[in-house]
Amino acid sequence: MKTTLTKIKKEKPDFGALGFCKYFSDHMLVMDYKNGAWQEPEIMPYGAFELNPATSSLHYGQGIFEGLKAYKNNGKVTLFRPRDNFVRMNKSANRLCIPEIDVDLVLNSLIELIKLEEDWIPEGGGRSLYIRPFIFATDNVLGVASASNYRFAIILSPVGSYYAGGLKPTRILVEEHFVRASIGGTGEAKCIGNYAASLFAGNLAKAKGYDQVMWLDSSEHLFVEEVGSMNMFFVEKGKVKTPSLVGSILPGITRDSAIKLLTAKGIKVEETRISIKKVAKGINSGALTEAFGTGTAAVISPVGTLGYQGKDLVIGNNEMGEISSWLYDELTGIQCGIKEDKFGWVMHLN
Numbered sequence: 001m002k003t004t005l006t007k008i009k010k011e012k013p014d015f016g017a018l019g020f021c022k023y024f025s026d027h028m029l030v031m032d033y034k035n036g037a038w039q040e041p042e043i044m045p046y047g048a049f050e051l052n053p054a055t056s057s058l059h060y061g062q063g064i065f066e067g068l069k070a071y072k073n074n075g076k077v078t079l080f081r082p083r084d085n086f087v088r089m090n091k092s093a094n095r096l097c098i099p100e101i102d103v104d105l106v107l108n109s110l111i112e113l114i115k116l117e118e119d120w121i122p123e124g125g126g127r128s129l130y131i132r133p134f135i136f137a138t139d140n141v142l143g144v145a146s147a148s149n150y151r152f153a154i155i156l157s158p159v160g161s162y163y164a165g166g167l168k169p170t171r172i173l174v175e176e177h178f179v180r181a182s183i184g185g186t187g188e189a190k191c192i193g194n195y196a197a198s199l200f201a202g203n204l205a206k207a208k209g210y211d212q213v214m215w216l217d218s219s220e221h222l223f224v225e226e227v228g229s230m231n232m233f234f235v236e237k238g239k240v241k242t243p244s245l246v247g248s249i250l251p252g253i254t255r256d257s258a259i260k261l262l263t264a265k266g267i268k269v270e271e272t273r274i275s276i277k278k279v280a281k282g283i284n285s286g287a288l289t290e291a292f293g294t295g296t297a298a299v300i301s302p303v304g305t306l307g308y309q310g311k312d313l314v315i316g317n318n319e320m321g322e323i324s325s326w327l328y329d330e331l332t333g334i335q336c337g338i339k340e341d342k343f344g345w346v347m348h349l350n
Contacts, residue, residue, distance in 0.1 A: 003042070015127060019159070021132075024046055025046060030042050041109040056141065060137070061193045064191045065192065067085075067130065070349075071335050072129075073338060080345055087103060091188075099150065127158065134153055167300075169318050172210060173208060173213055174216065175214065176216065176309070177221075181194060183218070214226075214232065215228075222275055223276065224274045226249050231252040232303075234291050235324075237287055239270060241272060243274050244272050261331065280313055283313040292324040300324055303315060
């Protein structure tokens with residue numbers, strides 16, 4: 001793999017006040033697809049891409065991405081389930097008519113990039129290095145068709161908590177009119193169009209004082225699907241429920257990890273269609289004691305308030321619950337190499 005080092009390194013930001021994805025490391029990885037094959041990956045200085053105004057992804061949205069993290073604890077660097085991210089990326093690629101990547105090649109290239117940028121990984125306090133692989137079409141021709149040329153890239157950003165309040169329970173608004181995705185669409189792929197489709201409702205929710213939107217199914221608006229950046233879980237009478245993967249929900253890697261950890265602890269997890277009306281009824285009766293989201297960015301995010309039909313329904317006294325708290329500690333402990341990894345999820349880089 002070719003490597004071109006930057007001549008001038010950036011000044012590091014204050015790792016105690018990072019926010020989320022505001023700063024980017026010195027180098028990035030780039031690999032182009034042309035003449036029917038992916039070319040050799042290259043590590044190069046972080047910088048702008050030069051794009052033709054007719055670049056096809058700018059017009060037709062043929063693009064996908066992933067999100068994962070690198071962690072550092074006492075100088076030891078770990079990655080959490082990186083292969084699964086690239087396997088999922090290929091599933092998204094297939095749905096968007098993008099050529100699949102060589103998972104081993106890309107994973108080994110990422111490891112080299114992380115080793116080069118190791119001093120950009122912040123330690124402790126919920127901090128990590130966010131890793132963003134993405135692919136977009138680069139044909140310079142207008143016409144609605146899958147492209148013949150693509151660019152794959154990975155950029156890195158040191159991050160703190162996804163939400164400004166950290167583990168403070170979030171306020172989520174149930175969206176009863178707009179939809180994110182439908183069965184048969186691209187909801188289960190991590191493609192750029194899904195996120196564009198979510199922005200309008202998300203902005204309306206934020207204007208009302210909520211953090212994010214909870215999406216319902218597209219046909220009846222009766223069943224919970226997911227929140228913008230995370231899969232949803234509910235705890236009722238000691239049982240954990242999460243929406244089943246029906247084709248319109250992203251199959252989250254953190255979601256899968258949470259299910260496996262809870263099951264191993266002896267906590268029953270049910271993947272099923274979840275009625276928003278039953279969720280509201282459970283909150284009002286006190287039977288539903290916890291709600292939380294899972295995702296790479298936030299890891300585990302407790303939900304304290306659910307806005308539904310003009311009312312704010314408070315869950316678990318607006319406090320992080322016992323199960324979600326245990327899950328956060330267990331998952332982050334495994335990710336950082338502090339707790340035992342019984343599932344073989346963690347990759348140690350040094």
